[in-house]
Amino acid sequence: MSSQIRDQTKPERGRPRGFEEKTVLDGLTDTFWRKGFADASLDDLSQATGAARASLYKFYGDKADLLVVALDHYAERFDLRVQAAIAENETAREALHQVLRASAERLTDTAAPPGCLRCRTTLEMSQVDPRIDAAIARANHAFTLNMARLLAMDADLAEPPRPLAQHAAFLTAIVNGMVVSAAAGTDRATLYAIVDTTIGAITTA
Amino acid sequence: MSSQIRDQTKPERGRPRGFEEKTVLDGLTDTFWRKGFADASLDDLSQATGAARASLYKFYGDKADLLVVALDHYAERFDLRVQAAIAENETAREALHQVLRASAERLTDTAAPPGCLRCRTTLEMSQVDPRIDAAIARANHAFTLNMARLLAMDADLAEPPRPLAQHAAFLTAIVNGMVVSAAAGTDRATLYAIVDTTIGAITTA
DNA sequence: CTATTTGTGAACTCAGCAATACATAAATCG
DNA sequence: CGATTTATGTATTGCTGAGTTCACAAATAG
Numbered sequence: 035m036s037s038q039i040r041d042q043t044k045p046e047r048g049r050p051r052g053f054e055e056k057t058v059l060d061g062l063t064d065t066f067w068r069k070g071f072a073d074a075s076l077d078d079l080s081q082a083t084g085a086a087r088a089s090l091y092k093f094y095g096d097k098a099d100l101l102v103v104a105l106d107h108y109a110e111r112f113d114l115r116v117q118a119a120i121a122e123n124e125t126a127r128e129a130l131h132q133v134l135r136a137s138a139e140r141l142t143d144t145a146a147p148p149g150c151l152r153c154r155t156t157l158e159m160s161q162v163d164p165r166i167d168a169a170i171a172r173a174n175h176a177f178t179l180n181m182a183r184l185l186a187m188d189a190d191l192a193e194p195p196r197p198l199a200q201h202a203a204f205l206t207a208i209v210n211g212m213v214v215s216a217a218a219g220t221d222r223a224t225l226y227a228i229v230d231t232t233i234g235a236i237t238t239a
Numbered sequence: 240m241s242s243q244i245r246d247q248t249k250p251e252r253g254r255p256r257g258f259e260e261k262t263v264l265d266g267l268t269d270t271f272w273r274k275g276f277a278d279a280s281l282d283d284l285s286q287a288t289g290a291a292r293a294s295l296y297k298f299y300g301d302k303a304d305l306l307v308v309a310l311d312h313y314a315e316r317f318d319l320r321v322q323a324a325i326a327e328n329e330t331a332r333e334a335l336h337q338v339l340r341a342s343a344e345r346l347t348d349t350a351a352p353p354g355c356l357r358c359r360t361t362l363e364m365s366q367v368d369p370r371i372d373a374a375i376a377r378a379n380h381a382f383t384l385n386m387a388r389l390l391a392m393d394a395d396l397a398e399p400p401r402p403l404a405q406h407a408a409f410l411t412a413i414v415n416g417m418v419v420s421a422a423a424g425t426d427r428a429t430l431y432a433i434v435d436t437t438i439g440a441i442t443t444a
Numbered sequence: 445c446t447a448t449t450t451g452t453g454a455a456c457t458c459a460g461c462a463a464t465a466c467a468t469a470a471a472t473c474g
Numbered sequence: 475c476g477a478t479t480t481a482t483g484t485a486t487t488g489c490t491g492a493g494t495t496c497a498c499a500a501a502t503a504g
Contacts, residue, residue: 047472076462
């Protein structure tokens with residue numbers, strides 16, 4: 035099933051592993067993010083993770099399983115960013131501003147992988163493999179839930195149940211769209227303007 | 240360079256073609272749309288277009304050229320829909336509503352190919368081939384230009400030069416985002432609500 | 445009818461890749 | 475040390491696909 039990572043507090047029998055789990059997770063995520071599922075070969079993944087091909091199969095499963103691991107890891111990292119924004123800001127507007135502007139910045143950072151693993155995988159891999167479909171659903175559901183958590187910081191934005199869910203869906207859509215627009219060449223200033231329009235639409239509506 | 244389609248008004252020498260150009264364009268578009276570049280084989284494309292593999296190479300070029308043809312055709316079809324919306328409506332708000340709701344409907348129509356060829360190709364194929372990059376840029380630029388044309392129907396939405404360009408970019412982003420959201424499972428009613436929020440944001444800001 | 449032009453179908457080449465099998469390396473245990 | 479356990483590196487298998495080649499099909503021109 036899921037990766038079988040043994041307890042490493044005490045020394046164990048057998049040959050020790052030549053990879054670290056964090057490196058594997060980051061390597062899988064980065065490689066699928068940059069290349070997509072079809073163009074990421076197992077050699078690419080092995081090199082990026084520092085784990086031998088045989089080890090990837092043994093501990094994580096086949097290529098589809100590796101994508102699932104990467105997507106889950108990617109979504110988890112976003113969870114942490116949202117949790118930080120909630121902790122660091124007083125209002126929903128401020129926290130949203132921080133998260134959306136950070137996305138705009140990353141999407142126009144030439145050093146970062148372009149686009150978004152979640153969006154790319156959603157468009158590219160829906161209806162291909164049930165395991166991947168489940169991971170896509172998890173990642174997108176978690177994203178919208180994070181948007182809802184940000185909105186829920188302010189009581190006046192969180193009139194349950196309708197408006198909050200609708201606003202969360204709207205925010206999800208605009209971030210998804212900024213991903214595509216950025217990949218199409220939209221510059222950072224324009225993305226900032228989109229963020230401002232978006233937050234204005236949420237907080238006045 | 241571009242496809243060399245001979246004049247067919249008069250009978251010509253040689254064996255006649257076994258395919259029609261419109262069928263080729265629609266077949267290429269539909270196949271790349273459903274399968275993406277990597278997973279659409281030349282056998283798939285040949286079958287969908289009714290043109291032999293050798294004919295595809297002879298008249299259109301290699302696989303990347305075929306994707307360019309499909310993307311251009313896809314963008315052109317959207318141009319026509321926008322032109323129709325402009326002709327059939329009095330105000331920008333009404334025309335936008337028609338175009339965006341039609342997108343929401345198509346994105347949740349199980350009979351239609353899921354997603355959007357332009358968005359998928361933008362995320363999937365950027366920085367792979369210069370010919371494809373050029374076609375991606377054309378398609379996305381044309382899309383935003385169409386949004387600007389819709390906005391320009393009302394003088395009060397078209398205060399040049401800043402707001403119109405920014406609003407067009409915002410509209411482009413929200414449609415791009417609806418594509419991803421729909422692929423992730425967002426239902427039609429929610430997409431409609433996103434459309435309403437979007438048009439509200441444009442016309443009050 | 446013969447030559448010429450043009451499009452087609454099928455076979456071939458060459459490469460890349462996912463997945464597996466298995467021998468070997470590297471550690472601990474007794 | 476010798477046995478055992480665990481991870482790795484490599485070779486192999488089997489498949490798929492892009493792009494090309496070429497003989498043949500199907501039309502017209504003279």
